[in-house]
Amino acid sequence: MKTEFSLAQLANPDIAEADKILRACVHCGFCTATCPTYVLLGDELDSPRGRIYLIKEMLEKDRAPTEAVVKHIDRCLSCLACMTTCPSGVNYMHLVDQARVRIERDYKRPLPERLLREALARVLPQPKLFRAAMRLARLARPLSALFLASQAPSAGPTLMRRLGAMLALAPGRLPKPGPAAGQVFATLGRRRGRVALLQGCAQQVLAPRINQAAINVLTRHGIEVVLVKDEQCCGALTHHLGRDDDALALARANVAAWSREVASGGLDAILVTTSGCGTVIKDYGYMLREDREFAAPAAKISQLAKDITEYLATIELTPSDGRHSDIVVAYHAACSLQHGQKITAIPKDLLSKNGFVVKDVPESHLCCGSAGTYNILQPDIATRLRDRKIANIATVKPDMIAAGNIGCMMQIAGGTSVPVVHTIELLDWATGGPRPGSN
Numbered sequence: 001m002k003t004e005f006s007l008a009q010l011a012n013p014d015i016a017e018a019d020k021i022l023r024a025c026v027h028c029g030f031c032t033a034t035c036p037t038y039v040l041l042g043d044e045l046d047s048p049r050g051r052i053y054l055i056k057e058m059l060e061k062d063r064a065p066t067e068a069v070v071k072h073i074d075r076c077l078s079c080l081a082c083m084t085t086c087p088s089g090v091n092y093m094h095l096v097d098q099a100r101v102r103i104e105r106d107y108k109r110p111l112p113e114r115l116l117r118e119a120l121a122r123v124l125p126q127p128k129l130f131r132a133a134m135r136l137a138r139l140a141r142p143l144s145a146l147f148l149a150s151q152a153p154s155a156g157p158t159l160m161r162r163l164g165a166m167l168a169l170a171p172g173r174l175p176k177p178g179p180a181a182g183q184v185f186a187t188l189g190r191r192r193g194r195v196a197l198l199q200g201c202a203q204q205v206l207a208p209r210i211n212q213a214a215i216n217v218l219t220r221h222g223i224e225v226v227l228v229k230d231e232q233c234c235g236a237l238t239h240h241l242g243r244d245d246d247a248l249a250l251a252r253a254n255v256a257a258w259s260r261e262v263a264s265g266g267l268d269a270i271l272v273t274t275s276g277c278g279t280v281i282k283d284y285g286y287m288l289r290e291d292r293e294f295a296a297p298a299a300k301i302s303q304l305a306k307d308i309t310e311y312l313a314t315i316e317l318t319p320s321d322g323r324h325s326d327i328v329v330a331y332h333a334a335c336s337l338q339h340g341q342k343i344t345a346i347p348k349d350l351l352s353k354n355g356f357v358v359k360d361v362p363e364s365h366l367c368c369g370s371a372g373t374y375n376i377l378q379p380d381i382a383t384r385l386r387d388r389k390i391a392n393i394a395t396v397k398p399d400m401i402a403a404g405n406i407g408c409m410m411q412i413a414g415g416t417s418v419p420v421v422h423t424i425e426l427l428d429w430a431t432g433g434p435r436p437g438s439n
């Protein structure tokens with residue numbers, strides 16, 4: 001794609017990067033076929049190619065974002081299916097991230113929307129605040145249907161519908177908090193390695209059982225696990241809201257905390273059980289590339305970051321006793337894992353090797369609609385995607401659904417009675433732990 005940035009514009013490293021990305025795009029349109037919003041809405045401006053044009057126009061002309069630009073960028077799930085499909089290697093992720101930052105900086109959203117985004121950015125990354133908010137949401141949950149019915153979906157996502165979607169996502173009961181930061185979990189036998197496990201923010205409130213399962217599997221196989229003190233939310237949620245200063249502050253705090261741990265106790269890897277977080281941590285090196293103090297340590301941290309399944313594939317798991325060999329598992333490929341981190345076969349191979357009957361889900365490249373805060377901010381598109389995903393899952397008649405991302409798990413569980421579990425919970429069960437849902 002031909003671009004027309006001035007030399008003065010190109011002196012800005014972000015614009016120089018955008019220029020490189022835009023020039024790689026050859027307008028072929030292959031990406032449109034796998035873009036969930038284009039598949040649903042059929043509007044070129046809701047496709048990757050259409051959004052790339054909108055972003056190009058906004059950056060080249062150095063214009064404030066228009067309402068139309070904001071509408072179509074907001075509808076993008078950042079699922080990155082387009083990056084998997086693109087034959088020219090266009091880095092849409094870094095381009096749309098830049099567009100979101102520009103929108104946040106230069107576009108004044110209506111007051112209710114600003115307040116909602118502010119609340120999400122403040123509450124979600126803080127487990128204590130998030131826990132308190134979930135308790136309140138549980139009480140208000142009966143109002144969710146009322147809010148959701150307040151306006152026809154075609155009218156667009158109003159504040160009421162967004163609040164309704166948020167309340168509908170609140171779980172009926174909150175589990176007890178999981179292990180506290182600073183704890184070290186010793187191995188059951190000889191120590192073969194040492195890793196940090198990202199504690200996560202929303203996940204540690206909604207499903208501490210996931211990291212407990214990871215700790216069980218790792219320590220059972222000789223890997224010491226540390227929950228690093230002073231670790232923060234990874235910044236993914238604020239990053240996708242375009243609040244770059246907030247996201248970069250969290251990234252710096254994590255790079256500093258993990259670097260201290262590497263220097264003191266040593267770490268073979270930083271493991272992540274929420275693939276949305278893993279994708280962003282693996283990008284810290286890029287996000288902090290212009291930061292003199294943090295660029296090098298951030299790049300090192302990004303190299304150490306691994307999805308839990310990626311790491312487990314490098315160690316020999318104890319043979320299964322076959323208690324679960326008749327369990328049919330529909331594997332839901334989270335976008336952040338399959339498109340963001342390009343991890344596709346590993347989780348399925350681990351499950352198969354450990355005795356489960358693993359089934360691929362038709363249209364597995366399409367997002368389930370969760371996408372961070374997307375299911376709150378764009379509830380109508382998110383629900384259509386969820387229902388489509390659940391219909392596809394139903395075709396393989398599973399006993400359980402496995403996924404590697406808490407956001408997808410909550411989203412899918414909201415529309416089916418089939419148990420939705422994390423891949424690591426099944427691997428824990430297969431290697432001597434409890435059956436998921438039994439404790």
Ligand code: SF4
Pocket residue numbers: 024025026027028029030031032048049082085086087088089090
């Ligand atoms: S597939 Fe890649 S090169 Fe083709 S239009 Fe989409 S982003 Fe551009």
Ligand code: SF4
Pocket residue numbers: 034035036037038046047048051075076077078079080081082083092
């Ligand atoms: S990230 Fe997903 S929703 Fe956004 S343009 Fe790409 S494929 Fe479409």
